Amino acid sequence: MPAELEQSIAPEGATKPPRPSEAQVEALPERLVPPGNRLRPRGLLLLALGLLVLLWLMASDRHFAFSVPLGAVAALLAALGVLETLGTFDDTGPVAAVRDISALAQPAFAALTTLVGLIAAVRLAVAGVLPHPLLSAGLSITLLSLACLATGYALFSALRGATELPLWRREGFWLLALAMVLYLPMLGSYSLIDPWETHYGEVAREMLARDDWISFWWAQEGWFWSKPALDFWLQGLSFLLFGVRFRPDQMLSAASDGTTPWPEWAARLPIVALTLIASYFAYKALARVAGRRAGFLGGFVLVTSPYWFLLAHQSMTDMPYVAPLTAALSLVLLGLNIEPDARVTSYAIQCGRRQFRVSLAHAVLLAVLITALPQIVYLISRNVTLGGAGERLFELHPDRFFSGSGGGNCGLPGNEPCQASSPANPVFQPAVGALVWSVALGLFLWANRGERRQQRWAFLAAWYFVGLAVLAKGAPALVLSLTVSVVAVCASRRFRDLARLELVGFLLLVSVVALPWYVQAFMRHGPAFSDRLLFYDMYKRAFVHVHDTNAGDDVSFRYYVWQLGYGLFPWTGLAVAALVSAFTSRDEAENRKAGLRSFLVLWFLLAFALFSVSLTKFHHYALPALPPLALLTGLVLDRLLGPLLRVDDAARFMSAKLGLFCVFAAGVVALVGRDLSSAGAVEGQARLYHLFAYNYARPWPRTLDFNGVFRAFTLLVVLLLALMVLPRFRTWGARVVFGVAATFAAFCLSIYLVRLAPHYGQRETVLTYYATRAGPEEPLVAFQMNWKGENFYTGNHLPAFVTTGEKFKSWVASQRDGGTRVLYFTTEHSRVGTLKSELGKVKSFQVLTKPELNNKFFLARVEL
Numbered sequence: 001m002p003a004e005l006e007q008s009i010a011p012e013g014a015t016k017p018p019r020p021s022e023a024q025v026e027a028l029p030e031r032l033v034p035p036g037n038r039l040r041p042r043g044l045l046l047l048a049l050g051l052l053v054l055l056w057l058m059a060s061d062r063h064f065a066f067s068v069p070l071g072a073v074a075a076l077l078a079a080l081g082v083l084e085t086l087g088t089f090d091d092t093g094p095v096a097a098v099r100d101i102s103a104l105a106q107p108a109f110a111a112l113t114t115l116v117g118l119i120a121a122v123r124l125a126v127a128g129v130l131p132h133p134l135l136s137a138g139l140s141i142t143l144l145s146l147a148c149l150a151t152g153y154a155l156f157s158a159l160r161g162a163t164e165l166p167l168w169r170r171e172g173f174w175l176l177a178l179a180m181v182l183y184l185p186m187l188g189s190y191s192l193i194d195p196w197e198t199h200y201g202e203v204a205r206e207m208l209a210r211d212d213w214i215s216f217w218w219a220q221e222g223w224f225w226s227k228p229a230l231d232f233w234l235q236g237l238s239f240l241l242f243g244v245r246f247r248p249d250q251m252l253s254a255a256s257d258g259t260t261p262w263p264e265w266a267a268r269l270p271i272v273a274l275t276l277i278a279s280y281f282a283y284k285a286l287a288r289v290a291g292r293r294a295g296f297l298g299g300f301v302l303v304t305s306p307y308w309f310l311l312a313h314q315s316m317t318d319m320p321y322v323a324p325l326t327a328a329l330s331l332v333l334l335g336l337n338i339e340p341d342a343r344v345t346s347y348a349i350q351c352g353r354r355q356f357r358v359s360l361a362h363a364v365l366l367a368v369l370i371t372a373l374p375q376i377v378y379l380i381s382r383n384v385t386l387g388g389a390g391e392r393l394f395e396l397h398p399d400r401f402f403s404g405s406g407g408g409n410c411g412l413p414g415n416e417p418c419q420a421s422s423p424a425n426p427v428f429q430p431a432v433g434a435l436v437w438s439v440a441l442g443l444f445l446w447a448n449r450g451e452r453r454q455q456r457w458a459f460l461a462a463w464y465f466v467g468l469a470v471l472a473k474g475a476p477a478l479v480l481s482l483t484v485s486v487v488a489v490c491a492s493r494r495f496r497d498l499a500r501l502e503l504v505g506f507l508l509l510v511s512v513v514a515l516p517w518y519v520q521a522f523m524r525h526g527p528a529f530s531d532r533l534l535f536y537d538m539y540k541r542a543f544v545h546v547h548d549t550n551a552g553d554d555v556s557f558r559y560y561v562w563q564l565g566y567g568l569f570p571w572t573g574l575a576v577a578a579l580v581s582a583f584t585s586r587d588e589a590e591n592r593k594a595g596l597r598s599f600l601v602l603w604f605l606l607a608f609a610l611f612s613v614s615l616t617k618f619h620h621y622a623l624p625a626l627p628p629l630a631l632l633t634g635l636v637l638d639r640l641l642g643p644l645l646r647v648d649d650a651a652r653f654m655s656a657k658l659g660l661f662c663v664f665a666a667g668v669v670a671l672v673g674r675d676l677s678s679a680g681a682v683e684g685q686a687r688l689y690h691l692f693a694y695n696y697a698r699p700w701p702r703t704l705d706f707n708g709v710f711r712a713f714t715l716l717v718v719l720l721l722a723l724m725v726l727p728r729f730r731t732w733g734a735r736v737v738f739g740v741a742a743t744f745a746a747f748c749l750s751i752y753l754v755r756l757a758p759h760y761g762q763r764e765t766v767l768t769y770y771a772t773r774a775g776p777e778e779p780l781v782a783f784q785m786n787w788k789g790e791n792f793y794t795g796n797h798l799p800a801f802v803t804t805g806e807k808f809k810s811w812v813a814s815q816r817d818g819g820t821r822v823l824y825f826t827t828e829h830s831r832v833g834t835l836k837s838e839l840g841k842v843k844s845f846q847v848l849t850k851p852e853l854n855n856k857f858f859l860a861r862v863e864l
Helices: 003-009 022-027 043-059 067-085 101-127 133-160 171-183 196-210 230-241 253-257 264-290 292-303 306-311 318-336 360-381 430-448 454-473 475-491 496-500 503-525 527-543 558-567 572-584 591-613 619-641 649-676 684-690 707-723 727-760 763-772 806-817 829-839
Strands: 097-100 347-351 354-358 384-386 394-396 401-403 419-421 780-783 822-828 844-847 857-863
Touching: 043 067, 043 360, 043 384, 067 230, 067 360, 097 101, 097 133, 101 133, 101 264, 101 347, 133 171, 133 347, 171 264, 171 292, 171 727, 196 230, 196 264, 230 264, 230 318, 230 454, 253 763, 264 292, 264 318, 264 591, 264 619, 292 306, 292 619, 292 727, 306 318, 306 558, 306 619, 306 727, 318 454, 318 475, 318 591, 318 619, 360 430, 360 454, 360 503, 430 503, 454 475, 454 496, 454 503, 475 496, 475 527, 475 591, 503 527, 558 572, 558 591, 558 619, 558 649, 572 591, 572 619, 572 649, 591 619, 619 649, 619 727, 649 684, 649 707, 649 727, 684 707, 684 727, 707 727, 727 763, 763 822, 763 857, 806 829, 822 829, 829 844, 829 857
Parallel strands: 097 347, 780 822
Antiparallel strands: 347 354, 384 394, 401 419, 822 857, 844 857
């Protein structure tokens, strides 16, 4: 308002009060909802542009090759429009650095260039057109990923204007770089492993083929309601971004042209990305309290533990749930060690006459908006269709979807007929849901538009990751995150922190991040959906024994003791010692470290108890208990590597205690190594595979023998731990153990997994089919199969006979009468006799694959 107008309407004799200073504003009592800056309505133009592009992509009945990057840019523009509208870039007060936009141009261009290069390299690897694909794909993708990491750090450093800590001294950078070097080289160069990877990969593939991101379909099983959406969304976006040929009969069909497609890169990369994010936040939380070296050591133990790196290489739902949960609880730990009144650090970007203030608060808001806005727009698009030339340009209609396999598979044996479906609740249309979630998102943004306290933003970031975990696997994420956070605050008697945990923000964030899919799927499918997902696959799996493959095994609390022992090798002994140390230490002078240990112990105990009490058990269920154990082990390693600062009785006692820990750790590692390399009812070398397997009774391939390797690693670690009993060799021995652990991880990921995958997947048999068939007129038939690899790798374009008999014989007869001369069959080796019997008299029956290639399944060519 102009000053003249203010004076003209002011009461007679009144004077305008002076504007309060920043110091006076800071001294005012905190408001329940901190006031934000003045609104900037011009940001609505950017918001509208981004939303319109998203709606065009989602509501169009046509598909675009680069829809994912275009959609990502549109979502980013819409999110920036929201932040500009709320005035979040207009903060006042001190800034850590002021950078001209021109100073950021070069590092931003470098970061964008390396990202584009990485996407191009993965697309080439997926297409299978690279020469020497195992070497060239692994090398190029790993190097470009490292380049993306380095340029990203350089861009962030340019924004901060920080020069006091060069890149080579950043422990977080080196932790992520090490993980990339270990995780990426062979990530996409071996088969998806049945049934979990192909199971969830087929659901994601059908999601794209059906063009339906709400109602999932599962090959011969019908509607898929066993797991929430996050894993399928991540895989689906990755399939689109990297050019996977997800249409029926297309996944590996390029083999007929002499190329070797590798869709596995696209299936697994999102899981590894989530794992890296979680590992970094775990490092950051530990580094905040115990120092950067302890943080790096804890992160190192985490990324080199088999439980962590093996599940990171499985495109199943567990890591998309555990990685966000780990990030969330790490951020809670981080928040509890931040002063309540500390403000976020702001950085200024000078762009002409306008100065934009940015901070980590903007990163959290961007993450929330980029996750929530596309979901809201997608719901709107379910009531809108945009046509093309010669069609109605714009059509409003009720929600419509269909049942059946997408892309023309309906009618094949084993597939239901495709038919239109109607929502169970036709009143709550997707657009209505979009309005509800828009209001919830608006409430969250308005309540936090003026929030600038570090601790509050740490908690809000934690709850965002909890929302992702709920979208990945449901209730366990809610139970574990809230229980650990609230019990940790109450146990430390920091009851004021309960009011600072942003529990209202928790409810709003979980609502806008996770609930849109749950609610709309329920509105479409009704109680059948909730009965299966919520009551059967969540409630009953916890409190009623409904399904697992542990017949005859001890499933008491010892069950997960064993799995954690194998999953932590070669750190198992030090991890147990770290847990004992956390319970017995009484000489910690610094309360923050004592609180850190208490939080990690609580996290471990609650996670372990939650899954031990659950009556349905799989080996991988205890994965959430691993991160706190790894971080506790990092604290012990930090002491082992630390210099002896003084020579007195207390120091001698601590040194003797560490030596005793090493003796104890050596004994534990020897026992675990014995189990990993022993023969018996369970093949020892299969125990690492069992950490992510489904059926633990499947036979181990006779051609694979890793027992000698496991014994060598065990012996080396035991000798090093024994040597570390002597203080003079302790630092040297610990450093060598780090090298052994990294080497063991590289061996498992680049040799162990790569060699066993062909025997536990179906890539090689289906690839042989595409390489040898004359054309689509010679179909592949699945005979008494239900592992889902046969569905994924063929795009579900195959006759599938889970059960056979007269129906199968009649179908073969109809093919013979219809002029089909050649059929290919895939089935298990034990069923070759049954297959020949039910086929009857044929001209030839030729087995094309050998047990040395795949000891579970074979491919046969049959001339009728």
